[in-house]
Amino acid sequence: MIVVTGATGNVGRPLIETLAAAGEQVRAVSRQAVAGAQSYPADMSQPETLKPALDGAEAAFLMTPPDFLANGDFGAVVDVVRAAGVQRVVLLSSQGVGTKRHPSALEDAVTESGLDWTILRPGNFSSNAFQWAESVRTRRVVEAPYGDVGLPAVDPADIAAVAAVALREPGHGGNIYTLTGPEAIGPRQMAAAIAKAIGEPVQFVELTHDEARARMLGYMPEPVVDATLGVLGTPSAAEQAVNPDVERILARPARPFTDWAARNAPAFA
Numbered sequence: 001m002i003v004v005t006g007a008t009g010n011v012g013r014p015l016i017e018t019l020a021a022a023g024e025q026v027r028a029v030s031r032q033a034v035a036g037a038q039s040y041p042a043d044m045s046q047p048e049t050l051k052p053a054l055d056g057a058e059a060a061f062l063m064t065p066p067d068f069l070a071n072g073d074f075g076a077v078v079d080v081v082r083a084a085g086v087q088r089v090v091l092l093s094s095q096g097v098g099t100k101r102h103p104s105a106l107e108d109a110v111t112e113s114g115l116d117w118t119i120l121r122p123g124n125f126s127s128n129a130f131q132w133a134e135s136v137r138t139r140r141v142v143e144a145p146y147g148d149v150g151l152p153a154v155d156p157a158d159i160a161a162v163a164a165v166a167l168r169e170p171g172h173g174g175n176i177y178t179l180t181g182p183e184a185i186g187p188r189q190m191a192a193a194i195a196k197a198i199g200e201p202v203q204f205v206e207l208t209h210d211e212a213r214a215r216m217l218g219y220m221p222e223p224v225v226d227a228t229l230g231v232l233g234t235p236s237a238a239e240q241a242v243n244p245d246v247e248r249i250l251a252r253p254a255r256p257f258t259d260w261a262a263r264n265a266p267a268f269a
Contacts, residue, residue, distance in 0.1 A: 002167055003053050003086070005029045005044065006063040010127040011092060015061060015160035022168065027053045045072045047080040054084035059167045063092035064106065066220055075109045088116045088173070090166045092159070095123040095178055099238055101227040107176075116173040118166040122159050123180045123239060124151040124231070126260040129190055136202055136268040142191035143205045145212040146233045150184030152242045155255040162249050177245040182254045184240055193258045197265040209233065 002019055006012040007028035019026045027038045029050065040053035044064055054060065060081055064072060081089060091110045096102035098121055110117045132142045159179055166172040185193075188204045195202035207215075209229060216225040231239055246254040261268075 001025045001027060001057040001059075003027045003029060003040075003057045003060040005042075005050075005061060006065070006092070007039075008032055009063070010125065010130075010156040011063065011159045011163070012061075013160075014157045015163050018160055018164040019167070022164065024168065027057065029053045044068050044074075044077055047073070047076045050077065050080050051084065054081060054086055057084065057086050059088040059090070060086050061090050061092070061163055061167060062110070066224060069221055069224060074106045078109045078113045078115075082113055082115060086115070088118075088167065089113070090118045090120065090163050092163070093119050093121050095121045095180075095239065096227055096231065097121060098176075098178060099231075099236055101230055102224075118172045118174075119176040120159060120163060120166070121176060121178045122154045123178070123243075124153045125159075126153045126155045126181065126255075126257050127264075128153075129194065129257075129261070130264075130267060132191075132194070133267045136194060136198070140200060141203045141205055142187065142194065143207050144187035144191075145207045145209055145229070146186070147188040147204060147206040148186045149233060149235065150186040150189070151231070151235060151240060152180035152182065152184050153190075153257050153260075154179050154181045154246070155257075155260045157260075158246050158250070158254050162246060165249055177249065178243040179246050180241070180243045180254065182242060182247075182256050184242070185257050190257060190261070193261040194265075194268050196258070197261040198269045200269075 002024050007030040016026050029040045029042045042049040093107050094102050097104050135141045191202050191204040
């Protein structure tokens with residue numbers, strides 16, 4: 001039995017599908033019910049609510065919602081996981097931990113737990129482009145800062161595929177994987193890829209740093225906003241580099257942003 005937290009998210013959904021297709025029994029954990037799966041409502045900020053889902057599970061995929069960073073106790077979550085007898089955990093972390101932009105508290109709780117752990121550090125998600133879906137549908141416009149600064153955006157489906165391998169197969173314990181796409185791409189190029197996917201012109205409008213920050217503060221904690229803008233505007237060499245971990249683990253190339261845009265074109269049409 002494998003438990004997947006964040007089951008309704010951009011990584012959780014394809015992870016559940018991948019595990020189920022491989023014949024695994026999966027329990028989907030989220031604040032809302034998940035159709036087509038053993039669904040367990042729980043809130044990471046209340047770790048005790050995870051107990052029913054964890055009962056009898058061998059492995060767990062752990063991720064936290066954005067608001068957890070401000071109010072949650074991840075050490076308490078790990079304690080509940082360990083007490084339930086779970087042997088293997090895969091943590092969805094962030095490349096920002098490795099580049100010192102984000103705190104390491106979540107990773108520390110896992111690496112110090114005594115469990116068989118694997119940590120995934122994805123960079124910029126291709127699915128972050130969903131933030132433009134409404135403006136593309138209604139105005140055929142993408143608005144973003146730093147239009148020509150490229151990052152190797154990673155497809156959440158690739159993150160899920162790597163997570164599934166780490167959850168199901170031996171040999172990944174104690175490893176930290178940095179997950180990126182196959183090439184750097186900036187917001188202006190992303191807008192062009194979305195335009196091609198929907199067969200309609202899409203205008204790119206570059207926001208200032210302050211304009212972007214004001215918008216992001218509406219749905220993200222301030223420290224996360226500032227760290228994110230730092231990556232988007234002044235990425236380090238490591239943050240712009242393509243990492244081979246996805247291809248090495250999956251034995252196939254990482255999916256480019258153009259593939260993600262084509263699969264998700266209905267959201268922008």
